[in-house]
Amino acid sequence: MKKYVNPKSSEWAKILSRPTQSFEAIEPVVREIFEKVKSEGDNALKTYTQRFDGVNLTDFRVSEKEISEATGKVSEELKSAIETARGNITKFHAAQRTDKVSTETMPGVQCWQEKRPIQKVGLYIPGGSAPLFSTILMLAIPAKLAGCEEIVVCSPPDKGGKLNPVILYTAQLCGVTKIFKVGGIQAIAGMTLGTETIPKVFKIFGPGNQYVTVAKQWATKMGVAIDMPAGPSELLVVADTTANPAFVASDLLSQAEHGIDSQVILISTSAELLDKVEKELENQLAALPRQEIARQAIAHSRMILVKDDNTALAVINEYGPEHYIVCVENEDFYIQNTVNAGSVFIGNYTPESVGDYASGTNHTLPTNGYAKQYSGVNLDSFMKSMTFQKLSKEGIQNIGKSVELMAEAEGLQAHKNAVTLRLKELDF
Amino acid sequence: MKKYVNPKSSEWAKILSRPTQSFEAIEPVVREIFEKVKSEGDNALKTYTQRFDGVNLTDFRVSEKEISEATGKVSEELKSAIETARGNITKFHAAQRTDKVSTETMPGVQCWQEKRPIQKVGLYIPGGSAPLFSTILMLAIPAKLAGCEEIVVCSPPDKGGKLNPVILYTAQLCGVTKIFKVGGIQAIAGMTLGTETIPKVFKIFGPGNQYVTVAKQWATKMGVAIDMPAGPSELLVVADTTANPAFVASDLLSQAEHGIDSQVILISTSAELLDKVEKELENQLAALPRQEIARQAIAHSRMILVKDDNTALAVINEYGPEHYIVCVENEDFYIQNTVNAGSVFIGNYTPESVGDYASGTNHTLPTNGYAKQYSGVNLDSFMKSMTFQKLSKEGIQNIGKSVELMAEAEGLQAHKNAVTLRLKELDF
Numbered sequence: 001m002k003k004y005v006n007p008k009s010s011e012w013a014k015i016l017s018r019p020t021q022s023f024e025a026i027e028p029v030v031r032e033i034f035e036k037v038k039s040e041g042d043n044a045l046k047t048y049t050q051r052f053d054g055v056n057l058t059d060f061r062v063s064e065k066e067i068s069e070a071t072g073k074v075s076e077e078l079k080s081a082i083e084t085a086r087g088n089i090t091k092f093h094a095a096q097r098t099d100k101v102s103t104e105t106m107p108g109v110q111c112w113q114e115k116r117p118i119q120k121v122g123l124y125i126p127g128g129s130a131p132l133f134s135t136i137l138m139l140a141i142p143a144k145l146a147g148c149e150e151i152v153v154c155s156p157p158d159k160g161g162k163l164n165p166v167i168l169y170t171a172q173l174c175g176v177t178k179i180f181k182v183g184g185i186q187a188i189a190g191m192t193l194g195t196e197t198i199p200k201v202f203k204i205f206g207p208g209n210q211y212v213t214v215a216k217q218w219a220t221k222m223g224v225a226i227d228m229p230a231g232p233s234e235l236l237v238v239a240d241t242t243a244n245p246a247f248v249a250s251d252l253l254s255q256a257e258h259g260i261d262s263q264v265i266l267i268s269t270s271a272e273l274l275d276k277v278e279k280e281l282e283n284q285l286a287a288l289p290r291q292e293i294a295r296q297a298i299a300h301s302r303m304i305l306v307k308d309d310n311t312a313l314a315v316i317n318e319y320g321p322e323h324y325i326v327c328v329e330n331e332d333f334y335i336q337n338t339v340n341a342g343s344v345f346i347g348n349y350t351p352e353s354v355g356d357y358a359s360g361t362n363h364t365l366p367t368n369g370y371a372k373q374y375s376g377v378n379l380d381s382f383m384k385s386m387t388f389q390k391l392s393k394e395g396i397q398n399i400g401k402s403v404e405l406m407a408e409a410e411g412l413q414a415h416k417n418a419v420t421l422r423l424k425e426l427d428f
Numbered sequence: 429m430k431k432y433v434n435p436k437s438s439e440w441a442k443i444l445s446r447p448t449q450s451f452e453a454i455e456p457v458v459r460e461i462f463e464k465v466k467s468e469g470d471n472a473l474k475t476y477t478q479r480f481d482g483v484n485l486t487d488f489r490v491s492e493k494e495i496s497e498a499t500g501k502v503s504e505e506l507k508s509a510i511e512t513a514r515g516n517i518t519k520f521h522a523a524q525r526t527d528k529v530s531t532e533t534m535p536g537v538q539c540w541q542e543k544r545p546i547q548k549v550g551l552y553i554p555g556g557s558a559p560l561f562s563t564i565l566m567l568a569i570p571a572k573l574a575g576c577e578e579i580v581v582c583s584p585p586d587k588g589g590k591l592n593p594v595i596l597y598t599a600q601l602c603g604v605t606k607i608f609k610v611g612g613i614q615a616i617a618g619m620t621l622g623t624e625t626i627p628k629v630f631k632i633f634g635p636g637n638q639y640v641t642v643a644k645q646w647a648t649k650m651g652v653a654i655d656m657p658a659g660p661s662e663l664l665v666v667a668d669t670t671a672n673p674a675f676v677a678s679d680l681l682s683q684a685e686h687g688i689d690s691q692v693i694l695i696s697t698s699a700e701l702l703d704k705v706e707k708e709l710e711n712q713l714a715a716l717p718r719q720e721i722a723r724q725a726i727a728h729s730r731m732i733l734v735k736d737d738n739t740a741l742a743v744i745n746e747y748g749p750e751h752y753i754v755c756v757e758n759e760d761f762y763i764q765n766t767v768n769a770g771s772v773f774i775g776n777y778t779p780e781s782v783g784d785y786a787s788g789t790n791h792t793l794p795t796n797g798y799a800k801q802y803s804g805v806n807l808d809s810f811m812k813s814m815t816f817q818k819l820s821k822e823g824i825q826n827i828g829k830s831v832e833l834m835a836e837a838e839g840l841q842a843h844k845n846a847v848t849l850r851l852k853e854l855d856f
Contacts, residue, residue, distance in 0.1 A: 081830035088533035105516035105788035202801040250846040346818040351846035360533035361815040373630040387789040390774040402509035418678040418779035
């Protein structure tokens with residue numbers, strides 16, 4: 001890890017810079033696939049699935065039979081772990097329900113706000129070497145709790161035309177209504193535009209490679225919402241001498257193994273802690289199966305020694321980490337004053353992994369500094385708030401004059417008239 | 429208005445279609461202006477302000493002096509109306525505050541969610557014939573309540589290099605921290621990228637013409653969030669014989685006067701009501717100063733006669749109106765079962781105008797069917813939720829095994845290690 005000792009604040013931006021990638025080169029491909037899916041529907045999905053996934057599918061929909069077979073292939077031990085995670089995630093997200101907000105702003109003017117579910121949502125689950133069933137837990141559980149009627153999963157098939165059994169088992173467990181063996185840009189296009197088989201959804205969630213990322217951004221131009229823009233995963237740890245260096249190193253590595261573009265930052269007011277973690281990293285790296293990936297990510301990661309907590313805090317808020325471990329004696333200072341972070345892990349016994357899988361918090365979080373303006377996925381991500389108002393005769397009499405004046409000042413006479421007519425009828 | 433009598437559901441999509449506009453032709457202009465603002469900062473703003481607004485400004489920042497002068501130019505009557513609106517909007521948005529959500533998902537596993545303000549926000553207020561000070565109320569009040577530190581307003585100057593005094597008065601009243609005389613694409617670029625004068629913000633709010641709309645969409649590719657995608661304003665009214673036809677007509681016209689692309693839809697189970705409203709429309713149109721605009725909007729608007737409430741509801745949910753007036757005897761049926769709408773106005777004494785200005789609800793609402801997946805602007809639009817978790821020794825012992833199993837099943841050994849190390853230390 002590259003080490004910085006008390007860097008000047010003018011250097012922070014450079015030290016904290018993320019790998020910026022421009023995906024503009026991908027846009028023409030995305031446009032082409034969206035156009036093809038729009039004009040040819042399922043046929044286009046078939047063509048691209050053959051081209052990109054190397055398999056010829058006649059039916060994209062996962063059948064009941066495939067699902068029940070999958071259930072038999074998941075070990076009881078793993079089922080029980082998934083059940084623990086499901087329980088915790090359900091508990092935490094159910095607690096996020098908000099009541100109707102209702103207030104009489106003036107006598108006779110009743111206003112209220114209610115949240116209602118987004119009727120149709122699409123969840124994208126990447127394929128590849130690891131079956132990311134944990135992401136299904138994180139997306140399908142709140143979707144179901146919110147009351148979404150249609151919960152669609154798309155995931156790319158393997159060469160044999162199958163999805164991983166744990167994916168199918170988890171999807172079915174969490175109330176997913178339809179599962180499709182379609183991946184990549186064509187899956188996002190399918191859920192955005194709808195085909196003979198895949199329903200058009202209103203909002204698309206989930207991670208993906210650069211093609212999926214650009215396709216989701218493209219989808220927002222076509223009337224579909226997305227959870228958030230995506231970037232490489234990242235972790236920032238602030239630690240002092242009360243932190244266990246082996247634990248800190250293991251957390252840094254769990255982030256680093258995600259990919260060579262993973263970002264890992266360690267901040268401390270203690271030079272001693274930094275040294276100890278450095279040694280631990282070397283020890284632990286050697287034992288990892290994904291050592292090569294982790295080693296590359298660690299190579300371009302950073303340790304920053306700062307002179308005090310206030311400086312550390314300023315660096316942290318400037319960075320806005322996706323995952324943020326606070327392992328210091330005065331943890332309250334950091335918890336209270338950090339304004340930009342996705343999910344926060346506190347103390348020696350809270351590794352990032354617990355939030356990735358099972359503590360109850362969501363692991364779909366803003367990367368790339370987006371914690372400055374985006375929430376991680378939560379119950380509200382699957383709902384939208386609607387407002388209501390009802391005025392009594394007294395209400396329109398109380399508020400009418402003000403509305404007339406303001407409408408007139410904005411030059412909108414018909415807006416004024418709508419009030420005037422009513423006031424006249426009431427002989428006001 | 430074009431009238432449809434009991435149209436088949438297969439025809440709804442066509443009847444409810446909105447004017448679709450492609451803005452792709454504007455993208456090259458937007459790209460050019462963003463690049464220029466990035467490389468030349470204030471100088472670029474100066475160039476474009478001269479070109480598009482026809483005025484040569486040396487300083488974009490509105491001075492204290494200009495603001496205090498503006499205050500003197502607003503009538504006491506209008507100030508009092510604005511104060512009424514401010515009170516109601518403040519009351520309703522303050523009521524939307526949510527408490528910290530905290531839950532122990534398993535013994536020793538504490539999870540919580542807190543909302544924190546987006547530190548820097550930018551509000552775009554269009555120029556043109558009417559000074560849209562009401563939009564400042566709708567955006568600056570919740571921004572201030574949320575605790576945003578920097579609240580920037582950009583609005584295009586008139587030919588004399590000034591902003592309308594009511595705009596300045598309202599902005600200052602609502603706690604806006606900086607006001608700039610910059611409009612159009614260059615304003616959005618300035619707030620996205622930052623210049624010597626304009627601070628870079630994290631989220632941009634507010635309406636605008638097609639140039640502003642494309643610029644906001646462009647900004648989302650550059651790390652900035654936006655309130656929502658924009659489209660022409662629209663109103664759907666469902667009414668029966670308990671509705672006052674003159675009131676209904678006045679509401680339809682208040683929407684129609686916004687622009688020739690405004691959308692107005694009236695749905696009823698009563699042919700009699702439709703006939704009466706049609707006559708009222710003709711009567712009221714003649715008296716409007718913006719008659720020509722309203723007449724064109726009304727010409728391509730629609731009346732739909734349906735056979736029963738269930739059909740009406742299905743049409744309404746398919747459309748997903750921005751503004752939605754419910755003026756029927758069985759209003760509860762519509763209030764409970766409408767899932768897609770921005771803001772709902774109930775009964776004979778609740779014209780849309782009251783929500784546009786002063787009832788307390790927000791008037792920045794999803795158009796173009798976006799009510800299916802987007803909320804209107806509310807207090808949460810200016811905050812993001814962060815999650816926290818803290819495990820005790822007992823907590824990691826309770827959850828550890830499940831996390832190890834799941835990490836292993838996803839092929840992420842370092843994620844597992846981070847837990848294993850801790851369990852070992854606890855001799856578990």
